Amino acid sequence: MKKADVKELILEAKKAKGLGWEEIASKIGMSPVWTTSVCFGMNSAPKDKADMLVALFDLPPEASAVIQECPMKIWDQAVPTDPAIYRLYEIVGVYGETIKEIIHEKFGDGIMSAIDYEMYIERKEDPKGDRVVITLDGKFLKYRAW
Amino acid sequence: MKKADVKELILEAKKAKGLGWEEIASKIGMSPVWTTSVCFGMNSAPKDKADMLVALFDLPPEASAVIQECPMKIWDQAVPTDPAIYRLYEIVGVYGETIKEIIHEKFGDGIMSAIDYEMYIERKEDPKGDRVVITLDGKFLKYRAW
Amino acid sequence: MKKADVKELILEAKKAKGLGWEEIASKIGMSPVWTTSVCFGMNSAPKDKADMLVALFDLPPEASAVIQECPMKIWDQAVPTDPAIYRLYEIVGVYGETIKEIIHEKFGDGIMSAIDYEMYIERKEDPKGDRVVITLDGKFLKYRAW
Amino acid sequence: MKKADVKELILEAKKAKGLGWEEIASKIGMSPVWTTSVCFGMNSAPKDKADMLVALFDLPPEASAVIQECPMKIWDQAVPTDPAIYRLYEIVGVYGETIKEIIHEKFGDGIMSAIDYEMYIERKEDPKGDRVVITLDGKFLKYRAW
Amino acid sequence: MKKADVKELILEAKKAKGLGWEEIASKIGMSPVWTTSVCFGMNSAPKDKADMLVALFDLPPEASAVIQECPMKIWDQAVPTDPAIYRLYEIVGVYGETIKEIIHEKFGDGIMSAIDYEMYIERKEDPKGDRVVITLDGKFLKYRAW
Amino acid sequence: MKKADVKELILEAKKAKGLGWEEIASKIGMSPVWTTSVCFGMNSAPKDKADMLVALFDLPPEASAVIQECPMKIWDQAVPTDPAIYRLYEIVGVYGETIKEIIHEKFGDGIMSAIDYEMYIERKEDPKGDRVVITLDGKFLKYRAW
């Protein structure tokens, strides 16, 4: 059993049970983004959360160990084609140098960690059309001099 | 005179005057990310803001028209190498499918616009190490059926 | 069952029933391009249209939910090789900068949306050889300044 | 003198004279898309039109021969990054197979020519936001059997 | 049944019957290059020729419709590796600009069509070693000005 | 002085003298394709032909040695974008496997040489539109077994 198999099982169970990601996340006491990424096999969960997912989705017991495994994070498309994902890539291309500049102004030479990292996605109501608000929250890591 | 020339002039003037991007942005009444991206040539400014930048940095008068031009937004590296920018690319790779899934759950079939779009970067104090918080805020665009 | 499976089933049923895309589209009250793209798995349909397709092609009932799913839009060839598709790619290469220029002249800084978007394909009779006429119709999206 | 030089000269003269592409096109009796693509060096003009452009923009006389030359049509980015152009590329990716299918249904095995080809760009007013309408009009070419 | 399946069946039947491509072509009254390309799935045949191929190779009856289908022309290797095919690619690289120049000199601005196109391959005897002679014969397409 | 410089000089002289490639070729007693490829720097000429080109175009005397040099044959675009050249690339993609098959049927295992090679380009009149006829003529090279 691999992470891809567990993902398939979870997606089927989720549809059968009529659960949404927000609901699943709140049932295991974690955030929706992290929970979804664990179910999609792009993050590992600690044992207690893995067990809760197994129980919630009636997965076979060996799925818990698979959910706890450190994933090999691979994506095939260097430039993603799906429009919803491409727009994020485009934002990195258009605003990447700007973000780098402002991080350096606010923090000095270093980067925002993608490991010690959290992410939130919200719907903001707007009379001209509701808006997607995505929050990236990563620890600042300073370059070491030695 | 091209946008790359104006960028060079602005960066020199900024260093000479000892100005920071936050300060520059507040002087023209706009946000720091947008202001920086305009100065870097990745966005166009309306005439009044362009004129304010020309005055602030003592640029030659023809620079205003250049700042107002619609830019050709080109980036050379399909996969960026600078670590500060690469981490953003990595986030798109690791969390792209997750973000797509949650947008669809919250909004239905569509995307977050990268055009009708705002972005903010903040420093969040944290005793374990301060954190970079980046907020992406784009209008939801629904796929049209016809 | 995935979108690729539904596409296979639809293509078989279409051949067996001797239906054309124009006819299929008019039966569900939508345009031929949108209808074909839904059947090919590159767009999602609302429930009523999905149910009509299931009925029209005698698909298994679970196909309706699949047709309603938000698709992961992936194409493998960054540069398409099929001559009918390559010519479209070539038009983007040869006329891309021209189109950008004229959009900016007519609308200001922004883009034509590929999401809030419609497309039509017609045959135009011409004594020197009939012509293909493709109409792209997308909402203008203006860059936001903030 | 090369086509890139003529393009530079034309863009400067156009700005100095305050001319728009529609106006330029109507002065030489051609369409705006074709006229812009000639000025950008992606099409050749017949002698009379080239001479009219030279006169209109006060170009040096040798520019006429350059405008008449058959251009080497090169684009550097296999996947364009500018959002206004990328959206067109995305449309080819998302709808390419659909367009191919419908051309074959309406015409048989063959393609829409990108050589015996015309293109128009219009602004369509719409209370929910004006729309960009691009019309591609190319001769159908049938595959020859021999 | 797909074009790849038909190709497999034809190659097996061809070997079993001891037929050569020239012979097959003459039996259906077409040229060897076109006939081979149809059997390899890179061209569609009209109904009468498809039926003749089905009869000649004792294919299952549904193969005729497959042979008549408009193929999706895909090749995986942007730069082919097989030496016999690479040499053709090399000729395009070495002589491409030369061919373009001479076409323009003889015909004006336009291209040789790869759709309204025929091709022949002959063996020319030569005491220093026989020679392969390949003839490309395509309609000249003139760029349209509009 | 490099081959690129000689090419520039030749193209200027050719335009000034109003010569065509057919005429140039016949003046030096060679074929138009070979002559053009030498002038474009993609082939080397023997001393007598190089001297004739120098005389014909009034080139500086050191150009003769440059024309005799073995060129470094480099092309930048693995997939050419110019439509006139791309169609040749497309022919290799669509018909490459077919050509390989027929060469093997007529000659056995081996290839058509691109070195011991000649090429001709002719205009063939046709009431439905004149045709470009390109002839590739290369020595068959048999794989050696040892």
Add this chain to the structure above:
Amino acid sequence: MKKADVKELILEAKKAKGLGWEEIASKIGMSPVWTTSVCFGMNSAPKDKADMLVALFDLPPEASAVIQECPMKIWDQAVPTDPAIYRLYEIVGVYGETIKEIIHEKFGDGIMSAIDYEMYIERKEDPKGDRVVITLDGKFLKYRAW
């Protein structure tokens, strides 16, 4: 049965019979490099040699025809990763221009054929560590002028 299947069968039989490539080559009266390349499916063998391989490895009789087929020579990695093969690629990168220069000095404008070609691999004893000696032996092919 395809060349890949024959390769599998040969490798199994070779292991079972405890044969080395030198021994196999001498049994069929050919060189080890050619023999190995035929068994790996990268060269075709004449009928007598193919039959000898079938007998030597107790292959099914239809394998002989497969071994005689002209192979489609495909390699997936434009830049090979295996260190033993990469070093050869590196030698082409580092010494390619040097080899070209020396071939031109010794022979004039032309190339070393990779078709009319032999290759040998020997072990040379050396007190500082034995050495691999690979000999490339290809016919010189002169560029034709026409």
Add this chain to the structure above:
Amino acid sequence: MKKADVKELILEAKKAKGLGWEEIASKIGMSPVWTTSVCFGMNSAPKDKADMLVALFDLPPEASAVIQECPMKIWDQAVPTDPAIYRLYEIVGVYGETIKEIIHEKFGDGIMSAIDYEMYIERKEDPKGDRVVITLDGKFLKYRAW
């Protein structure tokens, strides 16, 4: 002064003095391949050989230090296009796995070094056409187990 500058100076002096690479190599007591690769900037020379090259070609004295520098060995084309170099690349593609297999049979697990490495190029007379013979001679390096 960089290695590219020294290469230019050497090539000019070589042409002016009418020297060949064999002659140059014998004057400095080294092999032609190594000597050429040093002059082309793809190898470093010890001080005595560098000084001999400076004297032989009347280079400015600072060239000696440049010739002694460890070069940054860069080649731009992952797949070389020049036919003389491409054939070497093709040999790596066609015979790479074969060479790896035979090295492992003769030596065990390891590679031929491209660093502790020599190379020779000879002309072998042959009534059917002279042949290029290239000898690669590299130390066998065994994988270490630890």
Add this chain to the structure above:
Amino acid sequence: MKKADVKELILEAKKAKGLGWEEIASKIGMSPVWTTSVCFGMNSAPKDKADMLVALFDLPPEASAVIQECPMKIWDQAVPTDPAIYRLYEIVGVYGETIKEIIHEKFGDGIMSAIDYEMYIERKEDPKGDRVVITLDGKFLKYRAW
């Protein structure tokens, strides 16, 4: 049975027996990095070590020969995406030229071997957060002049 199959079997047995790589390595008297790379199929083991692995993991007897085979070392991602591996790639990008410079200063012109090579990974305790320490230890190979 191939190396990929053996890897699967070992990973299952390792999980079932609750063994860690350090423990496995010490049982066969080798280092953890080498042992892991052998089990992952990226190195070959001598017979005695292969037999010990077969015994330790209760593998089928033919696995020993597979473990002794010289592997074809292939990695699919020219730029790895997994963050743990990408950081190593990034280090090569950021510090590659620096490492080259210092090797040349300490040793002269040559390289660190990746074949006669050892590697160690340790955990170093640190009150600010423990550290990963990776040691690369390869024989210096000097470029040969000949």
Add this chain to the structure above:
Amino acid sequence: MKKADVKELILEAKKAKGLGWEEIASKIGMSPVWTTSVCFGMNSAPKDKADMLVALFDLPPEASAVIQECPMKIWDQAVPTDPAIYRLYEIVGVYGETIKEIIHEKFGDGIMSAIDYEMYIERKEDPKGDRVVITLDGKFLKYRAW
């Protein structure tokens, strides 16, 4: 003045003064790897170290600010060609998955930081040939669950 200019100036001054990187590093009280990477423009230095470098190399005073700037870390070659650097890339390819596995065994799910990172290069004497020893020392970063 840019980092590339400062690098040029430093390399010239270093050669003129006959300084080695170890010596330079000890004069500014830092390690050789970090010092070299700063001089090569791939790291920023704090003000005191930048001033010491300016003094040591007699650089113009504005160089200090440039040395303190946060660099844009760009490398052009996704796969490096220089053999000394390629071997490091090869080690990432061959041992990347092994290193990931052992880090996860020793630390859990996370990575070695390339930012909070140090590196050392030493020469280890060995009677069979001296060895290069490179030590990578990076903080372990644990994936955050939220």
